[in-house]
Amino acid sequence: MGRPAKPLISRSATVAASIEIIDTEGMDAFSLPRVAKQLNVSTSSLYHHFADRRELMTEVAKELMTGATVPEYSSGTDWVEWFVELSLNYRDAILRHPNAALVLVQFLPRDVLTRTYERCARILEDGGVPAQLQVVILDGLEKLALATTLSDLMRDPVGSTEVFPKVDERRHPTLARALEANQWSSRELFVVTIRGFLAGVLGLATTPVSDESLRDLLGS
Structure with missing residues (x-):
C-alpha cells in the first residue's frame, strides 16, 4: 500500500491511541482502521510510521514496559x-x-x-x-x-482475591485448610x-x- 506524501500523525500519538482503545474496549476492538478513526485520519496515514499491525503492536508493548520503573541502585543496596x-x-x-x-x-x-x-x-x-x-x-x-x-x-471474576476458586472443603479438605491458613x-x-x-x-x-x-x- 502506498504511503501518503505528508505524515498527518506521529508515532507516539498512534501508540497512545492504540493503548487507549485496548484499555477501554479490549483487544478484540483493536485494528488499524479503529486506530485511524480514533485519530480522525485515514488508515493509510498510519503507514507513514508503521509497516503493519505487528510493528504497531511491538511499539505498544515497548510503551507499556516503560511504565515499569527501574529502581535506583547504589553500593550497599541489597x-x-x-x-x-x-x-x-x-x-x-x-x-x-x-x-x-x-x-x-x-x-x-x-x-x-x-x-x-x-x-x-x-x-x-x-x-x-x-x-x-x-x-x-x-x-x-x-x-x-x-x-x-x-x-x-x-481470574473469574476479574479482580477476585480467591487464589483457587470453587474449593469445596468436603471434597478438597487439604486444599481448603491450606487456603484458610494462607494470610497473604x-x-x-x-x-x-x-x-x-x-x-x-x-x-x-x-x-x-x-x-x-x-x-x-x-x-x-
Missing part, C-alpha cells in the same frame, strides 16, 4: 530486594493495562530491554552471583512476573514467589548440579 522491587514494578505496569497484558506475551522483543538486562547483570555480578546463574535469574524473573500477573488477571494477598504471594525463586537459584551456587545429573533431570 540486590535481592532490588530485584523484588523491580519485579513488583513490572507487575504493576502490567496491571495498569490489563486488557493489553497479552500484547507483552506476543509482541515484546527482548532486544528493546537489553540495556536494562545489562544493568541487571552488573547488579548480580556486584552481588557475587556466579555468571552461570545470571541468565537463569534474568530469564526466570521475567517469565515469573509475566506468568503470575497474567494468572491474576485471568496476591501481591504478597507474588513477592514470596520471587524470593523463593531467587533463593532456589542461589542454592545452586552452593550445591552445583553436575552436567551429567542435569542431563538426567532433563531426560536427555
Whole structure:
C-alpha cells in the first residue's frame, strides 16, 4: 500500500491511541482502521510510521514496559530486594493495562530491554552471583512476573482475591485448610514467589548440579 506524501500523525500519538482503545474496549476492538478513526485520519496515514499491525503492536508493548520503573541502585543496596522491587514494578505496569497484558506475551522483543538486562547483570555480578546463574535469574524473573500477573488477571471474576476458586472443603479438605491458613494477598504471594525463586537459584551456587545429573533431570 502506498504511503501518503505528508505524515498527518506521529508515532507516539498512534501508540497512545492504540493503548487507549485496548484499555477501554479490549483487544478484540483493536485494528488499524479503529486506530485511524480514533485519530480522525485515514488508515493509510498510519503507514507513514508503521509497516503493519505487528510493528504497531511491538511499539505498544515497548510503551507499556516503560511504565515499569527501574529502581535506583547504589553500593550497599541489597540486590535481592532490588530485584523484588523491580519485579513488583513490572507487575504493576502490567496491571495498569490489563486488557493489553497479552500484547507483552506476543509482541515484546527482548532486544528493546537489553540495556536494562545489562544493568541487571552488573547488579548480580556486584552481588557475587556466579555468571552461570545470571541468565537463569534474568530469564526466570521475567517469565515469573509475566506468568503470575497474567494468572491474576485471568481470574473469574476479574479482580477476585480467591487464589483457587470453587474449593469445596468436603471434597478438597487439604486444599481448603491450606487456603484458610494462607494470610497473604496476591501481591504478597507474588513477592514470596520471587524470593523463593531467587533463593532456589542461589542454592545452586552452593550445591552445583553436575552436567551429567542435569542431563538426567532433563531426560536427555
